[in-house]
Amino acid sequence: MFRHIFKLIWNRKRHNSLLLSEIFFSFVVLFLVGTVLITYATHYLEPHGFNYRQVWRLEIKAGQGEKMPRAELDEVLRRVQALPGIEQVALTSGNLPFTFNNNNSFFKYQGRKSGLTDTYDADDHYAQVMQLHLREGRWFAKGDDGSHYRPVVISQNLREALFGKGPALGKIFSFDWDKKGEAVAWQDKFLVTGVADDVRMGNDFGEATPSMWKRLIPFDTTHWETANVVVRVTPGQGGALQEKIARTVAGVTRQWTTMVRVMDQDRLHKRRYTLVPMLGLVIVSVFLIVNVALGLFGVLWYNINQRRAEIGLRRAMGATGPAISRQFLGEMLVITTLGIALGVLLAVQFPLLDAFELAPQFYLMGIGVAVAAIYVLTAVCAWQPSRLAASIQPAVALREE
Structure with missing residues (x-):
């Protein structure tokens, strides 16, 4: 037939x-x-690998043409932390989850190279705010102040790319773009203190990308024009607390302004x-x-x-x-x-x-x-x-x- x-x-x-x-x-x-x-x-x-619910982001800006000293910024964070309804405050970089700001690079370790990796700055309280889950090791702590290398926490997929099935904790790796034979600054060498679950911080439909969180040094004397802060709030908080945060920041110095955004709204946007x-x-x-x-x-x-x-x-x-x-x-x-x-x-x-x-x-x-x-x-x-x-x-x- x-x-x-x-x-x-x-x-x-x-x-x-x-x-x-x-x-x-x-x-x-x-x-x-x-x-x-x-x-x-x-x-x-x-899963996203972190909890974006009940998290707000603050964008604190200094006056036009001015910088914000770290001491004053720390005072702002202490006062915001003391507000009722605030669970935890953390300082981070501008490439926050569900925003259009990216910061990425390539890394290497003993001949192994990573894919394009998202990098974030994070202080000692960041993991608590974002509720990251650590598979190995620990998050940053005050004991890292004397470290000879930049303490970092990496995602599981970055761990597999750089270290395979071997141990990752305590290993030191660097950027892939440093020239052969050229001295690498200590802050460009990274010491693995922990391994976190894979995260999807780009959008709801994106895949989990290799990620790395670099520790913000508490005694750094760098001055910022803009500080990005993530805040975990108690359930049910809204506009009243946002207004209190703005007034609290302005109470430290009248020249600083604050923009408060809800991370879940960033995700939907x-x-x-x-x-x-x-x-x-x-x-x-x-x-x-x-x-x-x-x-x-x-x-x-x-x-x-x-x-x-x-x-x-x-x-x-x-x-x-x-x-x-x-x-x-x-x-x-x-x-x-x-x-x-x-x-x-x-x-x-x-x-x-x-x-x-x-x-x-x-x-x-x-x-x-x-x-x-x-x-x-x-x-x-x-x-x-x-x-x-x-x-x-x-x-x-x-x-x-």
Whole structure:
């Protein structure tokens, strides 16, 4: 039977090439969209690795053209910490979670190199505010004041990249960009004190990126124009506490200003920047697939009308209606399989070439979704035309011919 179907397809290769091309391009669109949606959905269901709820961020700015001495900044933090409703305050860098500010670099250890790694500055209370979970070692403490190297805590995926299955605590690594033979400053050599769970601080749909937290030195005499602070508050706090924080900061020095933002609102705000293009991609893809479905339906309908004499002759020779219907469905499934095979040949190049730096399982799941969707689409489009072919009476078809 399949040999006969292949012969029929070959005899009408000019007409079937249009169907084949439509199926191929439909598969490519579904594969790409499916891979993106599966990747986003998988990351969305993964834990963030920290607790962003009940966390606020403060952006404290000095007066125009002025700097903020560390002593005055520490006094501000002490007064904010003393406010009712504040659980813990921590000083950090400007690349806070769910913001558009990034700070990243590459690192190396004995010939092993990391991927692009997010780096954060953090004081001794940062882990308590963000509720990071340590898998190994400890967070920063006052005893690190006398360290000869910059104490750091790294994420699990950075640990695996730099140290593999070997021990990480107490190891010293450095930036990947320092020149060979050039002396490296002590603050650019990093001593691992702890390993934390992987974190996703970019957005809800991003993957866990290698991360490193560098200890902010308490006695550093550096002056800042802007200080970034994360604050964990008790449940139920709102605008009243935000106003108290602003007044407290202004009470230390009238020239400083404070902006208070809720981290969960930052998360929702950044989520929209991912959802909007994703929604646009889905709408365009649905529009294309609907047009392809209509095209398949129209081409099949036209083919049946062109082959009424063939159908009538087969019916006159004893073929039943269901047999005619199965013949057209079989032809369509064979053409669909050929189109999918071409699409799969293209799709497997993406993981082989690491085109979008995604894990291979996402591409495989995208291929599976596209294959299933194409078979369903073509079966639905071929069902009604095949029923039409099965209902053609031989006498009517031959008389028209």
